[in-house]
Amino acid sequence: MPTLIFDCDGVLADTERDGHLPAFNETFEEFGLPVRWSDEEYAEKVKVGGGKERMRTLLTPDFVAAAGLPADPAALDEQVAGWHRRKTEIYTGIIRSGSIPPRPGVRRVAAAAHKAGWTLAVASTSAEASVRSVLELAMGPELAAHFSVFAGDVVQRKKPAPDIYAFAVQRLGLDPAGVVAIEDSRNGMLAALGAGLACAVTTSAYTGKEDFTGASLVVTSLGDPPPKETVTRVLSDPLDVRPGPYVVLADLAVLLTVGGASESTTSRPPVDGPLDPGPLGPPHPRPH
Incomplete structure (x- = not known):
């Protein structure tokens, strides 16, 4: 099938603008990190796959020093993992509120x-x-x-x-x-x-x-x-x-x-009827 x-x-x-972005920024605030992403900045961050990976884009030498973060890579990984766990908690709360x-x-x-x-x-x-x-x-x-x-x-x-x-x-x-x-x-x-x-x-x-x-x-x-x-x-x-x-x-x-290219029903994967609109309404005509 x-x-x-x-x-x-x-x-x-x-979810990105109204869920992930505020969750990231609330996390940064809770951990006392000297950064808040603007909408324009986050539009670039979403091109990075993964939340922890987006957080790691912050970790320039200047940022690490300004935030008082450990220089040891393993300790820094633990910090990022902790930030991300908290961000996930905040984000899931936003989703469960039904606001998105x-x-x-x-x-x-x-x-x-x-x-x-x-x-x-x-x-x-x-x-x-x-x-x-x-x-x-x-x-x-x-x-x-x-x-x-x-x-x-x-x-x-x-x-x-x-x-x-x-x-x-x-x-x-x-x-x-x-x-x-x-x-x-x-x-x-x-x-x-x-x-x-x-x-x-x-x-x-x-x-x-x-x-x-x-x-x-x-x-x-x-x-x-x-x-x-x-x-x-x-x-x-x-x-x-x-x-x-x-x-x-x-x-x-x-x-x-x-x-x-094939429009025959026999060449298509099975669907529930020729147009299959789902449960919300009648089929609309296909303008072929």
């Missing part, structure tokens, strides 16, 4: 995929506790229970290295040709492509201007039909998928066909 693997931050919920909504369409599409028998997973280089909190927020407890989660330090190299996706594929016993990854960043896309996966991109708060050459589909969001109604805008469609006002599972199934 085909597989749908979601990234977490920026895909399940737009799920992104449009993620629950609808995942529910349709589950109903159609697709395998579901999340692959992220964020801490596992953070990923699970966002997954439950976005999907609800019942649907979230059907996801496999691959996160944090289960691999050494973070995105854009393909390791986290290759690890998920290996652990689940998947054929990469049967997997669609949904990402929001160039680094994530490169990781998915490097693992041999098809990749659809839903741009997020910090990634709208990134280069997504190589993605099979780039949209502003998966969108939702009424009553939630968020209309997706197609930014790149090299396979001529031509989704309607919102992306449906059948659109993502096209990405698994050879070059996206």
Whole structure:
């Protein structure tokens, strides 16, 4: 059966600006560190995969001296690990408060995929506790229970290295040709492509201007039909998928066909009906 693997931050919920950034800054304040990241600075930090890795970008000799940090590398690693544990606690509290909504369409599409028998997973280089909190927020407890989660330090190299996706594929016993990854960043896309996966991109708060050459589909969001109604805008469609006002599972199934060229239902991975809108509304017509 085909597989749908979601990234977490920026895909399940737009968590970077309103979740991770304030959690980092609150952590810095609690530990008395002489830094607060601005929105503009954090827009660059998100290009670094992994929270501890972002924190380590601070560790110039001048910063270490100004903050009174140990020069010994092992002791410094312990400091960063402690900062990151606390940051994860703060971040998961923000997520559990419900102040950050799920992104449009993620629950609808995942529910349709589950109903159609697709395998579901999340692959992220964020801490596992953070990923699970966002997954439950976005999907609800019942649907979230059907996801496999691959996160944090289960691999050494973070995105854009393909390791986290290759690890998920290996652990689940998947054929990469049967997997669609949904990402929001160039680094994530490169990781998915490097693992041999098809990749659809839903741009997020910090990634709208990134280069997504190589993605099979780039949209502003998966969108939702009424009553939630968020209309997706197609930014790149090299396979001529031509989704309607919102992306449906059948659109993502096209990405698994050879070059996206075959439109017959027999050549596609199975979906729940020809258009499979999920539980929120009737199908919209495909304008082929």
